[in-house]
Amino acid sequence: MNEYNFTEDQLMIRDLARQIAEDKIRPVRAELDEKDEFPEEIIKILADSDLFAIFVPEEYGGLGGGAMELCIATEELSKVCGGVAVSYAASGLGAFPIILFGSDEQKKKFLPAIASGEKIAAFGLTEPNAGSDVGGMETTAEKDGDDYNLNGNKIFITNGGVADIYTIIAMTNKSRGARGASAIVVEKGMDGFDFGKKEDKMGIRATVTRELVFEDCRVPAENLLKREGLGFIVAMKTFDKSRPGIGAQAVGIAQGSINEAVEYASQRIQFGQPVSSFQAVRHMIANMSTKTEAARNLVYHAARMVDSGVKNISKISAMSKLFASDVAMEVTTNALQIFGGSGYMKEYPAEKFMRDAKITQIYEGTNQIQRDVIGLKVIKENKSGKKK
Amino acid sequence: MNIVVCIKQVPDTTDVKINPETNTLIREGVDSIINPFDTYAIEEGLRIKEKLGGEVIVMTMGPPQAESVLREALSMGCGEAILLTDRNFAGADTWATSYTLSRGIKKIGEVDLIICGKQAIDGDTAQVGPGIAEMLDIPCITYTGKIKDIDENGFTALRMTESGHNVIKSPLPALITVVKEINEPRMPSLRGKMNAKKADITHYTAADLACNLESIGQLGSPTVVRKIFAPPAKGKGEIFKGEPADTAEKLAAELKDKGIV
Numbered sequence A: 001m002n003e004y005n006f007t008e009d010q011l012m013i014r015d016l017a018r019q020i021a022e023d024k025i026r027p028v029r030a031e032l033d034e035k036d037e038f039p040e041e042i043i044k045i046l047a048d049s050d051l052f053a054i055f056v057p058e059e060y061g062g063l064g065g066g067a068m069e070l071c072i073a074t075e076e077l078s079k080v081c082g083g084v085a086v087s088y089a090a091s092g093l094g095a096f097p098i099i100l101f102g103s104d105e106q107k108k109k110f111l112p113a114i115a116s117g118e119k120i121a122a123f124g125l126t127e128p129n130a131g132s133d134v135g136g137m138e139t140t141a142e143k144d145g146d147d148y149n150l151n152g153n154k155i156f157i158t159n160g161g162v163a164d165i166y167t168i169i170a171m172t173n174k175s176r177g178a179r180g181a182s183a184i185v186v187e188k189g190m191d192g193f194d195f196g197k198k199e200d201k202m203g204i205r206a207t208v209t210r211e212l213v214f215e216d217c218r219v220p221a222e223n224l225l226k227r228e229g230l231g232f233i234v235a236m237k238t239f240d241k242s243r244p245g246i247g248a249q250a251v252g253i254a255q256g257s258i259n260e261a262v263e264y265a266s267q268r269i270q271f272g273q274p275v276s277s278f279q280a281v282r283h284m285i286a287n288m289s290t291k292t293e294a295a296r297n298l299v300y301h302a303a304r305m306v307d308s309g310v311k312n313i314s315k316i317s318a319m320s321k322l323f324a325s326d327v328a329m330e331v332t333t334n335a336l337q338i339f340g341g342s343g344y345m346k347e348y349p350a351e352k353f354m355r356d357a358k359i360t361q362i363y364e365g366t367n368q369i370q371r372d373v374i375g376l377k378v379i380k381e382n383k384s385g386k387k388k
Numbered sequence B: 001m002n003i004v005v006c007i008k009q010v011p012d013t014t015d016v017k018i019n020p021e022t023n024t025l026i027r028e029g030v031d032s033i034i035n036p037f038d039t040y041a042i043e044e045g046l047r048i049k050e051k052l053g054g055e056v057i058v059m060t061m062g063p064p065q066a067e068s069v070l071r072e073a074l075s076m077g078c079g080e081a082i083l084l085t086d087r088n089f090a091g092a093d094t095w096a097t098s099y100t101l102s103r104g105i106k107k108i109g110e111v112d113l114i115i116c117g118k119q120a121i122d123g124d125t126a127q128v129g130p131g132i133a134e135m136l137d138i139p140c141i142t143y144t145g146k147i148k149d150i151d152e153n154g155f156t157a158l159r160m161t162e163s164g165h166n167v168i169k170s171p172l173p174a175l176i177t178v179v180k181e182i183n184e185p186r187m188p189s190l191r192g193k194m195n196a197k198k199a200d201i202t203h204y205t206a207a208d209l210a211c212n213l214e215s216i217g218q219l220g221s222p223t224v225v226r227k228i229f230a231p232p233a234k235g236k237g238e239i240f241k242g243e244p245a246d247t248a249e250k251l252a253a254e255l256k257d258k259g260i261v
């Protein structure tokens, strides 16, 4: 057995993603961070290496992996650049609703181009008045003949403007509240679909976060996923599947910062010896590594549960995202501390890891919301006699 | 277009150690990789194939473990891999290696273009490419930095020199050695890696290639290594700073002082 019981294909994915991260991303990551734009050339390399195929079923042009494969690749990329990793993984987030709820026809239409990396996907849920509370959703999709007519704005959308394929959650029947939302696939270039404000972000700057604007955007009714009213269920099931990926991103960022901090600490001489020889520093390294290892194992466990097809994965999936992202924030803060004053400078990678880590506590549901999900579930399980 | 790319398995370090008794490289405990210059040769072969069709065959002479670098080449997109392996090949110098590889290429039959890296990072001789061309009696262009206008009949190459480049037209078949300015090698793909893992690799022995036994391995190697040593570290240089007139004067005085002029 290898260290994490990876299959041979998973080992191959890990090695290839690591090679690309080291050879192609590391030399340009500071520049990508500075430039604040979509890393087109790197994404092309990932596409040519088949890394977009690993989360798409074989019958639709993929290599047949799932959440676990996406986690492995995302972790490796994040060890070097959390931004590139999100540009990549968000295409998986956009594809998951189609994989989970699309008809055979819809899958045939959209998935092969996502698997080849020729087209990037995105997921549009958040709105100005609907962040944690998706019930505040105002974007509408009114049925009109053979089309849906979309109106409204989505904000903070990863790969906005860059992606070709967008899974959008919109209200098809406002009067039905949570049961009035639906998931619809919108393609770039459709009339009435435009892009608004591009955000200037603290971290993960090698990814584009942008507003989507719908003004009488007509989308063929055949682009509706499953049926009307399932919008929020599509969103929740998508997050159940994708949250371990955020956990993997967090684990990668944490591990990347540890790797750099340990190297620095072994070389930095103070008081006549490497600072890594001081117990205060060593214990920091020990705690950082132990927590990251625990997070990694929780993430892998959650991803494997997701792929196993068992039903109740909301809790474990939320736990993996919650724990790994909190660990990443703590670990990257301490990694910077180990760098001393240099860590505070942009010349060194420590401060970028810290900036990149923060987002993992916020998106795909803030960690407060994850705790809500987990707490509620545990109490429910307890009541129904399913105690651990 | 049938293209053969010759690659070498080398230790993954430029800091190789030498066994002082045998005067050979110590390879134990060092990972093996494709000689970095050969990855540019593979990439160029693949690019020409993508433009003109045909096949890229990758070939190496080495022990059975050298299959790993052949599989790596397959994962980048080469269509076929050939390993020349035989106890009698061991200890080959550049002459015997060139001979053996040329026998391997003859065995393939119709080959239009042979591509090698400009040199190997362990031996650093840059002799095997030209040696193969010589034994096959075909044109050889070394230090190729760009290939232009290639078709079934011939091509134009830019041969990089220290001061610029030569523009050389050549018919086919021919052999080129490439420098790293020629392209940016692609990453392997997952599908490529999966296929490479399962791919059959052709093995040829000295008998398969009808090699003359006096021309292969240690026996066929005219090179005698008398001694290998790390060159002594250069002394510290000295930089004269200041106005050119003053520094020139200081330099002249120093050279006179040391009896150099």
Ligand SMILES: Cc1cc2nc3c(=O)[nH]c(=O)nc-3n(C[C@H](O)[C@H](O)[C@H](O)COP(=O)(O)OP(=O)(O)OC[C@H]3O[C@@H](n4cnc5c(N)ncnc54)[C@H](O)[C@@H]3O)c2cc1C
Binding pocket: A090, A122, A123, A124, A125, A126, A130, A131, A132, A133, A155, A156, A157, A158, A159, A201, A209, A359, A362, A363, A364, A365, A366, A367, A368, A369
């Ligand atoms: C870089 C980036 C990329 C993103 N990419 C995407 C994307 O691709 N697609 C997409 O749809 N969205 C995306 N988002 C949006 C993201 O998912 C939301 O920002 C997130 O869900 C939080 O919503 P909000 O920003 O409106 O915060 P709010 O909901 O306004 O939350 C503000 C604060 O209140 C807390 N809070 C809110 N409600 C509760 C409660 N009930 N109990 C306790 N605390 C609560 C929150 O935890 C938070 O601390 C992205 C965001 C960012 C920053």
Ligand SMILES: Cc1cc2nc3c(=O)[nH]c(=O)nc-3n(C[C@H](O)[C@H](O)[C@H](O)COP(=O)(O)OP(=O)(O)OC[C@H]3O[C@@H](n4cnc5c(N)ncnc54)[C@H](O)[C@@H]3O)c2cc1C
Binding pocket: A268, A270, A271, A275, A278, A279, A280, A281, A337, A338, A339, A340, A341, A342, A344
């Ligand atoms: C923005 C900024 C402004 C600054 N302004 C000034 C200024 O105006 N004037 C000035 O003089 N300096 C200034 N500094 C320097 C600052 O005071 C030093 O960065 C700080 O003292 C830490 O030193 P260091 O960076 O060399 O870290 P190091 O001493 O190299 O520390 C590296 C790591 O090793 C740990 N460590 C070191 N020794 C030990 C030990 N014996 N036991 C346990 N752990 C140890 C540290 O805690 C740290 O985690 C500034 C720094 C910054 C970032």
